[in-house]
Each structure stands twice: as C-alpha cells, then as structure tokens.
Amino acid sequence: MSAPVSILRTQALTKVFRVGFWGRKVTALDGLDLDVQAGEIFGFLGPNGAGKTTALKILLGLLYPTSGQAWLLDRPIGTVSVRQQMGFLPEAPYFYEYLTAVECLRFYGRLFDLKGPALAARIDHLLQLVGLADARDLPLRKFSKGMLQRIGIAQALINDPQLVILDEPMSGLDPIGRKEVRDIILGLKASGKTVFFSSHILHDAEMLCDRVCILRKGRLVTMGRVSDLLNTASIQSVEIVAEGIGPAELSALQGLARQCVVQGSRVLLECDPAQVDRVLDAIRRGRGGLISLNPHRSSLEDLFIREMGRPATKGVSS
Amino acid sequence: MSRVLAIALNGMREHLRDKLLYNLLVFALLLIGSSILLVRLTLGEFERLMLDLGLASINLFGVLIAIFIGIGLVSREIERKTIYTIVSKPIPRYQFLLGKYLGLVVTLLLNTVIMTVGFLLALSVWSVPVTPLLFAAVGLIMVELMVMTAVALFFSTFTTPTLSAIFSLAMYAIGHLTADLKLLSEKPDVKISAMARAIANGLYYVLPDLERFNLKGQVIHQQAIGADVFALTIAYGLAWTVLLLILAATIFQRRDFQ
Numbered sequence: 001m002s003a004p005v006s007i008l009r010t011q012a013l014t015k016v017f018r019v020g021f022w023g024r025k026v027t028a029l030d031g032l033d034l035d036v037q038a039g040e041i042f043g044f045l046g047p048n049g050a051g052k053t054t055a056l057k058i059l060l061g062l063l064y065p066t067s068g069q070a071w072l073l074d075r076p077i078g079t080v081s082v083r084q085q086m087g088f089l090p091e092a093p094y095f096y097e098y099l100t101a102v103e104c105l106r107f108y109g110r111l112f113d114l115k116g117p118a119l120a121a122r123i124d125h126l127l128q129l130v131g132l133a134d135a136r137d138l139p140l141r142k143f144s145k146g147m148l149q150r151i152g153i154a155q156a157l158i159n160d161p162q163l164v165i166l167d168e169p170m171s172g173l174d175p176i177g178r179k180e181v182r183d184i185i186l187g188l189k190a191s192g193k194t195v196f197f198s199s200h201i202l203h204d205a206e207m208l209c210d211r212v213c214i215l216r217k218g219r220l221v222t223m224g225r226v227s228d229l230l231n232t233a234s235i236q237s238v239e240i241v242a243e244g245i246g247p248a249e250l251s252a253l254q255g256l257a258r259q260c261v262v263q264g265s266r267v268l269l270e271c272d273p274a275q276v277d278r279v280l281d282a283i284r285r286g287r288g289g290l291i292s293l294n295p296h297r298s299s300l301e302d303l304f305i306r307e308m309g310r311p312a313t314k315g316v317s318s
Numbered sequence: 319m320s321r322v323l324a325i326a327l328n329g330m331r332e333h334l335r336d337k338l339l340y341n342l343l344v345f346a347l348l349l350i351g352s353s354i355l356l357v358r359l360t361l362g363e364f365e366r367l368m369l370d371l372g373l374a375s376i377n378l379f380g381v382l383i384a385i386f387i388g389i390g391l392v393s394r395e396i397e398r399k400t401i402y403t404i405v406s407k408p409i410p411r412y413q414f415l416l417g418k419y420l421g422l423v424v425t426l427l428l429n430t431v432i433m434t435v436g437f438l439l440a441l442s443v444w445s446v447p448v449t450p451l452l453f454a455a456v457g458l459i460m461v462e463l464m465v466m467t468a469v470a471l472f473f474s475t476f477t478t479p480t481l482s483a484i485f486s487l488a489m490y491a492i493g494h495l496t497a498d499l500k501l502l503s504e505k506p507d508v509k510i511s512a513m514a515r516a517i518a519n520g521l522y523y524v525l526p527d528l529e530r531f532n533l534k535g536q537v538i539h540q541q542a543i544g545a546d547v548f549a550l551t552i553a554y555g556l557a558w559t560v561l562l563l564i565l566a567a568t569i570f571q572r573r574d575f576q
Contacts, residue, residue, distance in 0.1 A: 090403060107324060111325075112407065
C-alpha cells in the first residue's frame with residue numbers, strides 16, 4: 001500500500017476575534033493541528049460554537065488566521081488556484097434567490113471557467129444526483145430549506161473537486177434527505193475524493209467517517225480512527241433478558257449484574273462483559289429461560305459526551 | 319476575465335430584477351415628462367428650462383441609483399452570506415469586486431440611455447433643437463456615475479450601508495461645491511483666513527471635482543467645449559474611478575467574512 005498523502009494540513013492554526021466596542025479578544029480557534037489524508041472521509045465534530053465553522057472559513061479564504069499555517073493539496077491556503085480543485089458547502093447555504101437552479105449552477109460553473117456542453121452535461125448530472133431534476137427551472141426563492149441544501153451540494157461538486165468541504169451537510173434535511181446525502185458522500189469516497197465535513201449529528205459521522213476529530217472551545221480534544229476511538233475508550237456492557245428464574249438464583253444474579261430490573265417473571269440485567277458466563281450459568285441453574293442477549297458498544301455519542309466533560313488540551317495527535 | 323464577466327452579468331441580472339431600479343426610472347421619466355407641463359407655465363425661455371430640468375433629472379436619478387444600489391453591491395453579499403460560496407471559488411477578490419462594479423455600470427448605462435431617449439422625446443414634442451453638445455453632456459453624466467459608483471463601492475467595503483449612503487451623498491454634494499469654494503477663496507476681494515483658504519484648496523485636490531462633469535450651462539448657452547477639454551474630463555473621471563477601485567480592492571482583500 002502506498003503511503004497516505006496529506007490533502008489538508010493545519011499547524012497551530014489560531015483565530016482571535018475582537019468583539020464589542022472595546023475590542024475584547026475572543027479565541028475562536030486555538031492552535032489547531034490537523035492532517036487529513038487523500039481519499040478519506042474525515043468528520044470534524046464539536047458542539048455549537050466549538051470553532052468548526054471558523055476553521056473551515058480559514059481554510060476557504062473567508063477568514064485570515066491570527067497565527068499558524070495551513071495547506072490544501074500541498075499548497076498554502078490563500079492560493080487562489082487551490083480552490084480550482086475544491087468544493088465547499090457552507091452551513092445553511094444562501095444563494096441568489098432570483099436565479100433558477102440551472103442558472104445558479106451555470107453561474108458557479110463559470111467561476112471555474114467551465115462552459116458550453118460540458119457544463120450543461122455536468123449540471124444535468126448534478127441535478128439528477130441531488131434529486132432536483134424536476135426543479136431545474138424553479139427560482140431558488142421558491143426552494144425549501146432541504147432543496148437549498150441539495151443545490152448547495154450540487155454547486156460544491158460543480159468542478160468535480162478532489163477535496164470536498166461540507167459545513168453541516170445534514171442540517172435541515174429530513175431522514176430521507178440525510179440518507180441521500182450520506183450516499184452522495186460515500187459515492188464521493190468511492191470515486192477517490194476526500195470529504196471533510198463538520199457536523200454535530202454524531203450518528204451520521206459514526207456511520208460515514210474513517211477518522212474524526214472532536215473540537216471544544218477552539219481546541220482539539222481527540223482525533224483518530226472511529227474504530228480505534230470507540231474500542232479504546234468504550235466501556236462495553238451486555239444487556240440480558242431472561243424469565244422464570246428461581247428466587248435463590250435471582251438474588252445471586254442481583255449480586256453479579258450492575259443493574260437488575262424485575263418485571264413480573266421477567267428479569268432485565270445489565271452486566272459487565274466479563275460476568276456474562278457466570279450470569280448465564282446462574283440463569284440455567286435457576287431453570288430460567290434466556291430471551292435475549294445484547295452487547296452494548298460504546299457509540300461516538302458516548303465518547304463525545306465524555307470528552308466534553310474533560311479539560312481541553314492542545315496538540316492531541318492521532 | 320470570464321470570471322469577472324460572470325459576476326458582472328449576474329449583477330446585472332440582479333439589478334434588472336430589482337424594484338428599486340424601476341421605481342427610480344419611472345420617477346425620472348415622469349419628471350422629464352412633467353417638464354412639458356412646466357414649460358406651459360413659464361413665460362419664455364422654454365428651451366432653457368427643459369434642457370436644464372432634463373439633464374438634471376438624468377444626473378440626479380443616475381446618482382441615486384449609483385449610490386443606493388452601489389452601497390449594497392458588497393454589503394448585501396455579506397449580509398446574505400452569498401459571498402461565502404463565491405470567495406471560496408477560484409476567483410481573486412479584486413475580480414469579484416470589479417465584476418460587481420461593471421455589472422452596475424452597465425445597468426446605469428442602460429438606464430441613462432432609456433432616460434436620454436425619454437428626454438429626446440420630450441424635446442422633440444416642443445421642437446427644441448438637439449445639438450451634439452447635449453450628447454457630450456449626457457456622456458459626462460455617465461462618467462460622473464462611474465465615479466459615484468466607485469465612491470459608493472469604496473465606502474461599502476469597510477462600513478455599514480447607512481454610513482456608506484451618507485458618506486457617498488456627502489461626497490456628491492461636496493464634489494459639486496469644491497470648485498466654487500476654491501474659486502471663492504482665491505478671489506482677492508474675499509477676506510478669509512489662510513486656514514480656510516487652505517481647507518478649500520485641500521478639499522478641491524483631495525476629493526473629486528464633480529462639477530467638471532456638469533455641462534448644463536454650456537448646453538443651455540450653446541457654448542461649445544473643445545475636444546481636448548472633453549477628453550481630459552473623461553480621463554480625470556477614469557483616473558478617480560481607478561484610484562477608488564484600487565483602494566476598495568485593497569480594503570476588501572484584507573476583510574474577514576464572519
């Protein structure tokens with residue numbers, strides 16, 4: 001296997017805003033070190049106000065960093081030509097509402113110097129991809145929030161970019177829309193693109209991402225492969241449901257399980273994975289019947305909530 | 319260049335779908351048309367009044383459009399966040415600004431042509447003779463509009479739309495007075511302090527002298543102007559336009575879009 005190629009890199013990226021009349025300093029981003037490799041789906045996670053959008057805006061040239069450096073496709077950010085190979089969907093995107101879907105995409109295409117039949121074909125393909133083929137001649141003024149999100153994704157892909165940066169791509173979408181966006185993101189990965197997206201919807205990130213990082217108050221809290229983060233940090237448990245257990249064994253089970261809920265003849269037990277065999281033995285001894293056994297894996301959401309409780313540190317490595 | 323063109327064409331499309339433009343245009347045409355009524359109420363000097371009122375209307379409404387749409391060229395993009403999807407594309411910021419500027423200038427040109435046609439119709443109703451000087455006057459109004467659009471765009475790159483409007487209107491008013499102030503301060507029989515004289519002179523050189531673009535007096539009194547003066551005035555307007563656009567682009571380049 002070839003060595004991973006870095007497609008997005010930041011080094012101690014910091015942004016300090018001055019707010020209010022007296023110019024009070026607020027640090028929105030504090031020494032961010034990131035390294036996103038070509039071909040992966042990278043989740044940029046954190047609660048609202050963690051500094052995700054600030055970081056994305058710096059990468060896209062909308063904000064200037066106070067200090068630190070960043071590179072996209074091995075060129076420093078701010079190089080206009082880098083953006084030729086990038087696509088960007090802002091959070092809750094806004095477009096010229098007097099344009100129709102086709103006019104809008106044509107406009108963005110021209111900013112990439114695309115024209116003629118190639119551009120027309122690309123527009124048709126993208127409208128099909130995002131499910132807006134029927135709304136091609138409708139002015140954006142009449143679009144719903146979900147439709148605007150879709151046209152936003154279409155404009156981000158107009159130049160067939162190598163790196164796609166999406167800010168909260170699932171927000172404002174219904175469950176079907178979210179699934180469609182997930183499919184688009186997976187499709188991009190399948191065709192060799194790199195997707196870097198911010199989200200606070202962890203379920204989506206867990207399903208999609210190869211790697212994630214979690215940001216809090218402008219600082220990186222953790223970064224790594226989803227599977228590694230969940231395995232190393234997870235506290236697994238097993239949920240067992242049984243019925244008809246004799247009273248003596250029942251009291252023994254209460255000692256073995258972390259939690260034991262009795263509902264009539266049915267018992268719900270939550271126990272440590274190491275205790276499962278002993279619990280099952282006790283159920284058999286008490287002549288009980290096993291109804292179900294569910295191992296509980298720690299989710300990204302559990303990890304997220306746990307990390308939010310920890311103090312943030314600078315310079316976490318993957 | 320094709321990117322600048324894309325921004326300019328999109329800007330024009332936006333202006334042509336903007337109600338403000340039509341309101342001002344209809345009002346301007348009404349005012350030009352009403353000169354016909356005014357002429358009926360005036361004893362003598364029909365021609366003079368009509369020419370004066372017509373050119374003044376074309377100038378005033380052009381300037382209002384230049385300022386009130388001009389101040390929104392950038393601020394509206396930021397306010398509506400449409401700028402996010404544009405600045406993140408491979409287009410340098412100065413090209414975006416230039417595209418927005420050109421979009422409005424072409425709209426203003428279209429507008430001036432429509433108002434001039436209305437004016438010529440009004441003149442033909444009263445058989446007022448039309449001279450080439452009239453077209454020179456309209457041409458210089460257009461140059462003034464280019465300068466004023468650049469003024470509005472310049473202010474809108476660093477301040478709020480309200481303040482941009484106030485500053486631009488002030489610039490327009492002062493720009494038409496500086497030449498008079500300078501002239502007045504230089505008269506030997508006018509007793510003013512050296513400081514006041516310096517201020518009058520300073521304003522004249524620091525701000526654009528918009529009175530240069532005003533040929534109403536010459537049109538009314540049929541005083542021809544030389545081709546050299548005409549060319550120099552156009553060059554003066556273009557120089558101010560370029561200077562203001564460079565300043566605007568420099569400020570815009572450093573802006574953060576929060």
